[in-house]
Amino acid sequence: MARIIDGNAVAARIREEVKAGLAGLKADFGVTPGLTVVIVGEDPASKVYVSRKHKACEELGIKSAVIRLPADIDEEALGAAVDSLNDDPAVHGILVQLPLPKHIDAEKVLDRIRPDKDVDGFHPLNVGRLAIGREALVPCTPHGVIRMLELEGIQIAGKRAVVIGRSNIVGKPMANLLLARNATVTVCHSRTPDLPAVTRQAEILVAAIGKPGFVTADMVAPGAVVIDVGINRVGDKLVGDVDFERVKEVAAAITPVPGGVGPLTIAMLLHNTVKAARLQLTK
Numbered sequence: 278m279a280r281i282i283d284g285n286a287v288a289a290r291i292r293e294e295v296k297a298g299l300a301g302l303k304a305d306f307g308v309t310p311g312l313t314v315v316i317v318g319e320d321p322a323s324k325v326y327v328s329r330k331h332k333a334c335e336e337l338g339i340k341s342a343v344i345r346l347p348a349d350i351d352e353e354a355l356g357a358a359v360d361s362l363n364d365d366p367a368v369h370g371i372l373v374q375l376p377l378p379k380h381i382d383a384e385k386v387l388d389r390i391r392p393d394k395d396v397d398g399f400h401p402l403n404v405g406r407l408a409i410g411r412e413a414l415v416p417c418t419p420h421g422v423i424r425m426l427e428l429e430g431i432q433i434a435g436k437r438a439v440v441i442g443r444s445n446i447v448g449k450p451m452a453n454l455l456l457a458r459n460a461t462v463t464v465c466h467s468r469t470p471d472l473p474a475v476t477r478q479a480e481i482l483v484a485a486i487g488k489p490g491f492v493t494a495d496m497v498a499p500g501a502v503v504i505d506v507g508i509n510r511v512g513d514k515l516v517g518d519v520d521f522e523r524v525k526e527v528a529a530a531i532t533p534v535p536g537g538v539g540p541l542t543i544a545m546l547l548h549n550t551v552k553a554a555r556l557q558l559t560k
């Protein structure tokens with residue numbers, strides 16, 4: 278049976294690193310960083326994430342604020358709210374919670390966030406900087422996956438990595454990060470013919486599809502490391518994109534849902550908030 282990677286334990290180690298970063302900021306600049314989350318409308322799932330982020334900030338001593346805006350706000354008013362956070366020196370990180378209501382062009386809103394306050398790493402400037410291997414604010418979930426592999430002593434360089442899913446939030450940045458660490462990377466998606474034949478090549482398999490139980494045991498090579506980025510609500514349960522019970526019998530190591538990648542996403546958000554503050558204070 279596979280080793281089950283404890284995402285909460287890895288996240289706790291990352292938070293210790295972030296604490297050291299916070300102490301450094303305090304010592305160098307006398308500054309406590311601030312993160313502001315903007316949430317539009319009343320999505321109940323979003324509320325859970327937002328309260329988890331808030332709690333994680335409080336525990337470490339990052340100033341955390343939440344701005345709640347009505348679901349029927351227009352794009353310009355939301356943009357104006359982003360502008361005022363851009364201009365507020367006490368706000369070092371800005372996160373506009375996704376998804377946004379359909380009448381708002383999310384791209385326009387995200388493009389308006391100052392790149393050095395973009396703790397999600399979704400701004401085109403950060404996306405481009407990551408793609409060409411320059412210093413950037415990196416999307417939290419895929420960056421958390423990389424830190425997890427590193428902290429768990431799983432080698433990336435020279436390994437064959439397969440990413441299922443090509444989203445801008447996970448799949449593409451995941452592929453870029455693995456590539457930057459010298460993996461041989463394949464990105465698969467809904468139009469990939471004979472997907473199982475490709476995924477069976479993976480020594481590191483990252484599932485970011487958004488379909489419960491999509492990755493079955495026959496798609497996984499014996500001894501592979503399987504990272505499940507999926508967060509799907511099935512009834513009142515949270516399940517990943519991997520058929521955990523069967524795949525864990527084939528894989529060498531696997532992340533569960535919940536308790537796998539999710540906690541890392543939040544830990545890396547704290548990391549990015551400290552990094553963003555340092556970027557703003559050193560230029």
Ligand SMILES: Nc1nc(=O)c2c([nH]1)NC[C@@H]1CN(c3ccc(C(=O)N[C@@H](CCC(=O)O)C(=O)O)cc3)C=[N+]21
Nearest residue numbers: 326372373374375376397508535536537539540542543
């Ligand atoms: N601009 C933006 N940035 C985001 O990073 C962002 C977003 N919008 N919209 C929503 C998604 C979702 N997301 C999660 C973060 C942590 C957990 C997490 O910690 N999950 C725990 C427990 C979850 C539970 O029990 O409900 C776990 O997997 O163990 C889940 C989901 C961030 N998101």
